[in-house]
Amino acid sequence: MEERPTFPIQGSGPKHRSKLGASGAVSLSLPVPPIPLEEKYPKFPDSQQVSLESELMTNPMAPRGSLVTNNGVVGHIFSSDSGLSSDLQFSSVSPHERHSRNAPFISQLSNSGASLPLSPSSHSGPFHSRVLSQYSEENHDVSWCTDPLPYLDYPLQEWTDNLITDDNTLGANWIELPDDNNTVDPEPKEVYQVPKPSSNFSVPQPQVNQQLSVPSGELCPVASPPSSVNGAPTKPRMRWTPELHERFVEAVNQLGGSERATPKGVLKLMKVESLTIYHVKSHLQKYRTARYRPDSSEGTSEKKINPIEEMSSLDLKTGIEITEALRLQMEVQKRLHEQLEIQRNLQLRIEEQGKYLQMMFEKQYKTTSDKLKASSPTPGDPAAPSSDAVPHSPPKSEVETPEKDCAKTANDAIDASAVLHESSQKSGGKRKAPETRPTEDLEPAAICKSSSPSTKHARVDDTSISSAESPSD
Amino acid sequence: MKFGKRLKHQIQETLPEWQDKFLAYKDLKKLVRLTSSAPSSSEGLMENRKAEVGFIYLLNAEIDKFNSFFIEQEEDFIIRHKELQQRIQKVIATWGPNGTQSSEVDYREEMGKIRKDIVNFHGEMVLLENYSNINYTGLAKILKKYDKRTGGLLRLPFIQKVLRQPFFTTDLVSKLVKECENTINDVFPAAEEAERIGEREAAFVPEQSIFRNTVAALVTIQELRRGSSTYSEFSLPPLNLADSDLIQSLQVHSPISIL
Numbered sequence: 001m002e003e004r005p006t007f008p009i010q011g012s013g014p015k016h017r018s019k020l021g022a023s024g025a026v027s028l029s030l031p032v033p034p035i036p037l038e039e040k041y042p043k044f045p046d047s048q049q050v051s052l053e054s055e056l057m058t059n060p061m062a063p064r065g066s067l068v069t070n071n072g073v074v075g076h077i078f079s080s081d082s083g084l085s086s087d088l089q090f091s092s093v094s095p096h097e098r099h100s101r102n103a104p105f106i107s108q109l110s111n112s113g114a115s116l117p118l119s120p121s122s123h124s125g126p127f128h129s130r131v132l133s134q135y136s137e138e139n140h141d142v143s144w145c146t147d148p149l150p151y152l153d154y155p156l157q158e159w160t161d162n163l164i165t166d167d168n169t170l171g172a173n174w175i176e177l178p179d180d181n182n183t184v185d186p187e188p189k190e191v192y193q194v195p196k197p198s199s200n201f202s203v204p205q206p207q208v209n210q211q212l213s214v215p216s217g218e219l220c221p222v223a224s225p226p227s228s229v230n231g232a233p234t235k236p237r238m239r240w241t242p243e244l245h246e247r248f249v250e251a252v253n254q255l256g257g258s259e260r261a262t263p264k265g266v267l268k269l270m271k272v273e274s275l276t277i278y279h280v281k282s283h284l285q286k287y288r289t290a291r292y293r294p295d296s297s298e299g300t301s302e303k304k305i306n307p308i309e310e311m312s313s314l315d316l317k318t319g320i321e322i323t324e325a326l327r328l329q330m331e332v333q334k335r336l337h338e339q340l341e342i343q344r345n346l347q348l349r350i351e352e353q354g355k356y357l358q359m360m361f362e363k364q365y366k367t368t369s370d371k372l373k374a375s376s377p378t379p380g381d382p383a384a385p386s387s388d389a390v391p392h393s394p395p396k397s398e399v400e401t402p403e404k405d406c407a408k409t410a411n412d413a414i415d416a417s418a419v420l421h422e423s424s425q426k427s428g429g430k431r432k433a434p435e436t437r438p439t440e441d442l443e444p445a446a447i448c449k450s451s452s453p454s455t456k457h458a459r460v461d462d463t464s465i466s467s468a469e470s471p472s473d
Numbered sequence: 474m475k476f477g478k479r480l481k482h483q484i485q486e487t488l489p490e491w492q493d494k495f496l497a498y499k500d501l502k503k504l505v506r507l508t509s510s511a512p513s514s515s516e517g518l519m520e521n522r523k524a525e526v527g528f529i530y531l532l533n534a535e536i537d538k539f540n541s542f543f544i545e546q547e548e549d550f551i552i553r554h555k556e557l558q559q560r561i562q563k564v565i566a567t568w569g570p571n572g573t574q575s576s577e578v579d580y581r582e583e584m585g586k587i588r589k590d591i592v593n594f595h596g597e598m599v600l601l602e603n604y605s606n607i608n609y610t611g612l613a614k615i616l617k618k619y620d621k622r623t624g625g626l627l628r629l630p631f632i633q634k635v636l637r638q639p640f641f642t643t644d645l646v647s648k649l650v651k652e653c654e655n656t657i658n659d660v661f662p663a664a665e666e667a668e669r670i671g672e673r674e675a676a677f678v679p680e681q682s683i684f685r686n687t688v689a690a691l692v693t694i695q696e697l698r699r700g701s702s703t704y705s706e707f708s709l710p711p712l713n714l715a716d717s718d719l720i721q722s723l724q725v726h727s728p729i730s731i732l
Contacts, residue, residue, distance in 0.1 A: 238544075239544050239547070239548075239639060240544075240547070240548045240551055241551070241645065242551055242554070242555070242645075242649075245551050245552065245555060246555075249555065283548065283552075286548065286549055286552055287552055290549070290552045290553050290556050291556060319585065322585070322589075323585075323588070326588060326589060326592045329592055329596065329683070329684050329687070330592050330595065330657065332684065332687050332688055332691065333592070333595055333596045333599045333687050334654065335691060336599050336602075336603060336687050336690055336691050336694075337599045337602065337647075337650055339691065339694055340599070340602045340603055340606050340694070341602075341647065343606055343694065343698075344602075344606060344609075344641075344643065346710070347606075347609065347610075347613070347636075348636065351632055351633065351636055354629060355629065355633055358629060
């Protein structure tokens with residue numbers, strides 16, 4: 001039903017390939033001019049770009065997965081995808097499908113000889129640039145489709161989940177959400193979209209007729225994909241919270257208990273927007289299992305028969321030993337939990353600093369290069385540090401290199417703080433970890449203050465360089 | 474290769490249902506190698522490109538896998554947590570000292586069961602946190618390798634994306650873990666025999682696999698952070714774990730009963 005006759009189906013080659021070709025053709029019909037990669041590069045670290053990139057990368061899986069596992073229904077998915085490609089009004093859809101054309105269909109794109117103007121250029125970065133440029137040169141058909149890449153056996157379900165979710169055109173096979181998707185769910189529930197972060201997809205390319213003003217909140221419920229895909233609705237990935245579960249339990253109790261409650265009834269009673277019957281159904285199933293076999297679901301399977309447990313009710317001494325063993329187990333678990341928390345926080349901090357310094361150095365680079373462009377082409381500002389030497393090289397050179405140098409300098413600065421952290425960590429042991437954090441905070445803060453973007457980039461250079469160099473002395 | 478081995482070890486020790494849910498580190502490494510292999514011909518170049526795309530592709534597939542699994546487990550935990558709370562209330566209300574059918578024996582028995590269940594529940598949640606963390610670590614490492622070998626700058630933005638993924642935002646699980654600990658402290662009397670812990674071998678640990686997995690996880694963390702040859706600004710500092718000897722001894726002696 002979703003067959004949109006907006007593209008010719010090339011009958012050559014295996015079935016799936018022809019579909020690939022078809023969709024490839026469709027995507028190329030979109031008016032995307034070849035945007036030089038260098039322009040796009042500065043946007044690379046932007047989280048939105050990253051999300052688009054992830055779009056690029058995840059969506060290819062959808063058609064691929066379906067190709068591998070479910071040939072019969074591929075047409076459906078594909079047609080819906082490509083059908084939507086022609087309708088650029090579906091803002092939430094366009095980045096999806098357009099990106100879904102990229103990776104696996106690069107062969108077809110190369111066949112058509114396009115210069116790959118795909119919007120991924122906005123977020124492609126160096127690796128992609130290499131890919132694209134190479135592919136535009138090569139004209140032979142890549143046996144991409146027939147490559148038995150092992151991970152193509154990944155379950156279809158997860159990938160169909162990645163398909164356009166807010167896709168009203170897919171019509172009848174979808175459970176229509178009763179509520180307007182535009183309303184933000186007031187409940188403390190997270191309905192997330194993998195792998196989109198909760199930021200806007202605003203692709204800064206006016207030439208691409210995409211209205212990407214849709215916040216991911218609208219896209220939210222990862223509603224079940226068309227049930228015709230598998231015959232059975234795939235489990236939508238919604239993130240439950242305790243509060244939501246409370247409401248669920250209340251609703252179930254009102255309906256007379258977990259056995260008597262029906263998913264439909266519960267759904268109605270809960271009155272939570274963007275909650276589908278599939279969510280409720282699966283949750284109800286889990287709930288029933290948990291009630292009637294307490295803690296013998298997931299993980300603790302019945303195989304783990306515990307003879308000691310039976311003995312404990314007979315022998316008090318063994319009971320004490322059991323208790324002790326449990327205490328020991330608990331201790332170890334608590335310790336692991338502690339360590340994991342600490343580790344996670346460290347990881348977050350490290351990346352935060354990295355990102356922060358990277359951004360800073362980019363700003364520095366930008367202001368410096370602007371300054372260079374504005375002023376006469378003197379060999380260099382006497383105050384300019386080594387990291388600025390690179391932008392003096394021909395402006396047309398790949399943006400990569402200066403970026404990398406900036407990154408390296410950024411890394412050096414991070415190294416400084418990491419070393420600082422490490423030494424304080426060593427001296428204090430893990431318990432001191434929380435106290436070392438303020439020290440870390442000072443570092444970026446100090447660098448931050450000196451980096452007020454307006455005019456003081458010269459000072460930034462000096463400060464950052466000095467902070468980068470001093471610990472390595 | 475160190476991480477690869479450790480990861481493999483973790484996977485071996487983990488709960489059976491989890492074994493295929495971990496990061497496909499080896500596959501990713503292969504792809505990185507293929508991506509950066511010297512192309513001898515146009516076919517070789519094509520291989521590189523394919524591997525590159527495949528790499529990104531697999532990365533995202535893995536992330537999706539983590540997310541699905543994690544969210545599913547999280548949902549289960551939410552349900553079980555509530556159920557445990559209710560169970561405890563019920564037992565206290567029925568067989569407790571002030572209960573309707575106050576019975577010391579029954580109370581003790583039921584509480585014993587609950588205690589075991591709640592400790593295992595706690596353990597599973599912590600293991601899920603570990604799962605999240607070790608996969609994150611693997612991703613960070615493989616991205617670093619990728620950048621190093623291909624000269625790309627994929628790592629930074631990609632890892633930013635990863636940080637926001639559901640499987641890494643473990644706050645809810647963490648909260649449940651803490652609530653669990655509080656419940657245990659409240660409901661179960663503090664143990665008097667703390668000093669015996671060091672001597673007692675883990676001979677009678679009820680839930681072997683959870684316990685073993687937990688110990689393995691701790692050891693892995695410790696070793697991973699022992700210090701690396703490629704220490705960089707993005708590396709974690711070495712771990713300073715008290716009672717690390719105890720943990721080591723537990724690891725050696727724990728597999729006593731037969732699974």
